[in-house]
Amino acid sequence: MAMHHNLYLVALSVIVAIQASYVGLYLALRISSAFALNRRLLIAASAITLAVGIWGMHFIGMLSMGMATEVDYLVLPTLLSFLLCVLVTGIAIFLASLRSPHLLAIAAGVMGLGITIMHYVGMIALNSSARMTYDPAYVVVSFVIAVTASGLALWLAFSADRRPPLFLCATFLGCAVSGMHYTAMEGTTFDFSLAAQSASTSFISSDTLAVIVSVVAFAISGIFMLTLVPKRPEGNRNSAGLKAGDDNADDFNDIGFDDTVAARPVDATTNALMDGVSANLLPIEKNGNRFHIAASEVISVHANAHYTYVFNGRDDLFCTLSITEIFERLPKPTFYRTHRSYIVNLAHVGQVKKSGDAAVAELDSPVRRTVPISRARVADLRQELATHQARKHSGIA
Structure with a gap:
């Protein structure tokens, strides 16, 4: 099947990936200095934020495709792909937060592998609607893109001597997710000849569903930012044993x-x-x-x-x-x-x-x-x- 995409939804999918990458990395950078429960909360929040953004980007990317027939997405593979993404992303973020060069390389591989696995597990959700074949060359290239861009993003965020603006790191990670998805889709062939012709039972258009998914992704990121990033404390900021004004009030x-x-x-x-x-x-x-x-x-x-x-x-x-x-x-x-x-x-x-x-x-x-x-x-x-x-x-x- 010759595929065509809704370019507005393609742009929305990339924005969702970059936004989630920004918030996920923003929270992840605080893990190494957090303690006890707050440390675990930051790891979980970073993993969930990134997973929602990665999964949301792929889902919106699928909705942007013009299909030859109505497509039913099976719930179990779709949910499984999201859960795998949360698990693998959490492991990668934790390894990267330790700031070891060797662990950072492992984190890049884990992150790229997680993005790739999440994509192809999610594609199983279309099995009832179409028969799919994958070009091995595109599978390999998509995996390389995911690992390379993820590694660059994690290195810039966690290990570079002078970290660039976080938005740039998030852009690289968002491009890793988006690049992997659209490269993999380019090497995917759909055969709808065996699909049963049935009338559409969806009450929501693809465009509306894509907007809902993106709003949910933005909302989850916003909630974590508001609840886990501390604000400047009010009142007396001097502690015992330190002279007033010894530290700048706005440090960190x-x-x-x-x-x-x-x-x-x-x-x-x-x-x-x-x-x-x-x-x-x-x-x-x-x-x-x-x-x-x-x-x-x-x-x-x-x-x-x-x-x-x-x-x-x-x-x-x-x-x-x-x-x-x-x-x-x-x-x-x-x-x-x-x-x-x-x-x-x-x-x-x-x-x-x-x-x-x-x-x-x-x-x-x-x-x-x-x-x-x-x-x-x-x-x-x-x-x-x-x-x-x-x-x-x-x-x-």
Whole structure:
């Protein structure tokens, strides 16, 4: 069958893919600095947003085709293609968020494979209406497009030394989805000779259905953006132990970091712990068990509202102390307070990279993570890192 497309719906499908890619990547970039439940929510939201956009792009792309007869889409393959897309996209985003070059390459392959599998599983939904054959060359080319463009988008977003505008990264990912779909469709032949001729039973036109799908995709993205991206906190933004104005008030508000810390009084239990252990040990909790961690095992510390978490390179461990109390216990100058809500171990800072008007420190740990640096402290941190390296090479540290 010679195919022709509704160009307006083709354009709409590409817009849906780019928009979902933008929101999905926007949320994914916050995964490495999120903790506990918020981290899992960001992974899920990013995966669902991307999956809805990818699936929506393919569905609108199918609706843009002019078919020789009425087509019935089977529900089970259609739903299965969406669920596979959510699963595979979630895995790819999680791997990319770890910011490891090797894992990033795997993430690109997983993402491209997921997009391709989702497409061909979704095509099974047409089996009752048409017999389809695929040109192997187009199958291979569509897969290569999906992997290459996905890899470029993920690399630009997560690993490039100077990340370009996020819209450009999203455009590459949206083009990966769209390019894969339309290339695969070019190599698909439909045979409707065995299809039963039946009157249309659809109460919604293809154009209307495409608009509904796109509105749903935009709505889901908007909901996740409104609920998971924090806004600038109001009121007093100064935390205990920091001078007013030490950090810029708008640091990292544009990239979603929460820099509000509420210093908590030390209760009797904490006082007892402090009396019984050395100053370089921190009381932590994991799976309901309480124990202590040595300062040498601490890679970073993050205060999130009223809670403090100690990162040991693999896990985020809850600590009963405020971030100010923790900073007083940790040995200097090995530990540096990059931000009112963050402390890093200078021995585990891989590199400092510019991010907007400020910067982030990439941690050298089994689970890759970035830590925000207050704009006013970027130069000072670079100097501290240089001094730390000099002390290390001289054998002092």
